[in-house]
Amino acid sequence: MTFDSPGFHSQSIRASAVVFEDPASRQLYERIGRIGPSEATVLVAGETGTGKELVARLLHRLSPRAARPFIAINCAALPENLVESELFGHERGAFTGAVSAKRGWFEAAQHGTLFLDEIGDLPLSMQVKLLRVLQEREISRVGGRSAIPIDVRIIAASHVNLEGAVRAGRFREDLYFRLNVAQIRVPALRERPADILPLAGHFLKMYGERLRMRSIGLSPAAERLLIAYAWPGNIRELENVIHHALLVMNGEAIGPTDLNLPGQRMPMEASHMPLTQETAPPGFDAALLPLFESGAENLYDLVEAKLFQAAYEYCHRNQLQTAKLLGITRNILRHRLKQYGLL
Incomplete structure (x- = not known):
């Protein structure tokens, strides 16, 4: 839903918070x-x-x-x-x-x-x-x-x-x-996670046009970082992050390293050497080996999905208790549970 809905006229309004998806x-x-x-x-x-x-x-x-x-x-x-x-x-x-x-x-x-x-x-x-x-x-x-x-x-x-x-x-x-x-x-933006990516897309288009850049998108890893971030500066901070990313990016799409997010979590990259019981570093939890052996392209998603599933079951599928345990809002929890097919 955008400001083009009946009664709203978006053309003269400053572009920030232009979606109502959440x-x-x-x-x-x-x-x-x-x-x-x-x-x-x-x-x-x-x-x-x-x-x-x-x-x-x-x-x-x-x-x-x-x-x-x-x-x-x-x-x-x-x-x-x-x-x-x-x-x-x-x-x-x-x-x-x-x-x-x-x-x-x-x-x-x-x-x-x-x-x-x-x-x-x-x-x-x-x-x-x-x-x-x-x-x-x-x-x-x-x-x-x-x-x-x-x-x-x-x-x-x-x-x-x-x-x-x-x-x-x-x-x-x-x-x-x-x-x-x-x-x-x-x-706050952290209370409306479903608005984050549409807002990011809007700022990409707006600043991309100003910088005379071709159509630029976000990599899946960058999207995950944007959704996971708490956004203490809300929409204004998101706007600045996207603007900065367009200024420093080198690839075809904005990646995690282009996002200037404090304490950002980087997706885990697959090693060139297969991880087995023999090649695992000292102290590595053997229970995680099946995840590495699965050959999944995105190990980060797998690990996070397992974490959310374990926390959700531990709290007897109580969303409020699970959100409190993970230190996130209930809206973000529901978004992740749906994302990983747990809800």
């Missing part, structure tokens, strides 16, 4: 479809790099405000002494350097959508003023004396747990409730 992302897709057409204020939660701004843009495109402006502001990037002026604007002479009046981002987004990213980084003093704006639906420019009515839908996002920030006294509880009318959680 069950977890399909649930996200459905939730966006339900909340988007409303006028509700939305809080988008998720780790850095998961595509929270993209979700906000989709919500805007599904709303009655789709033809109006969409303004995205990173609150963490605003200098503390200029936050109020940036958001609400200022009048001429309001402060040193204010040589002319200037509209703020709220006015720029009039009748449209204002996306406040990293809302948790706003100073407490600004949180109070933002709360008042959301309550009264009007702003006052810095140095101004008149109120300006605003008609703006607010979508806020944060990679930090705002509930925890409220308990720690770093975020106002009343503002949190005002923003959290509807909440959308964007799953």
Whole structure:
């Protein structure tokens, strides 16, 4: 499923998280479809790099405000002494350097959508003023004396747990409730493993065209590494890994050595000398000999399949316990069990 589905227009959206193939992302897709057409204020939660701004843009495109402006502001990037002026604007002479009046981002987004990213980084003093704006639906420019009515839908996002920030006294509880009318959680990439390869394919096409390269694919070993990796940087990290791989690759397809993944696991290569009881190195577990003697081209898959099968049976085919034993998520476990015909 892509953004070409009804209601979505992909051509002007930055290319990151453009598929909804995994069950977890399909649930996200459905939730966006339900909340988007409303006028509700939305809080988008998720780790850095998961595509929270993209979700906000989709919500805007599904709303009655789709033809109006969409303004995205990173609150963490605003200098503390200029936050109020940036958001609400200022009048001429309001402060040193204010040589002319200037509209703020709220006015720029009039009748449209204002996306406040990293809302948790706003100073407490600004949180109070933002709360008042959301309550009264009007702003006052810095140095101004008149109120300006605003008609703006607010979508806020944060990679930090705002509930925890409220308990720690770093975020106002009343503002949190005002923003959290509807909440959308964007799953981390490790929670949606079926999206990894389609996303990688998309980035291959996008950067391949920019680099004027012919059609490039991934080797089976590279695909296994991408699926096995935990992706702490989420989609943004995957995009960078694919871009880097295209820059350094030498072969016909991207291989494991082209992927700049920390602690990556390399597939085991077959030895030129047959491994037997006589040729095995000291300490080698003889129970593994049948795997080597099978002559399989991909020993890595065989070993991993045996591992997953053994863990699954050891946990009496309980998926939650097996995932915990292997240190992976249940979604990744289910993907592997299906891959190896165990589910």
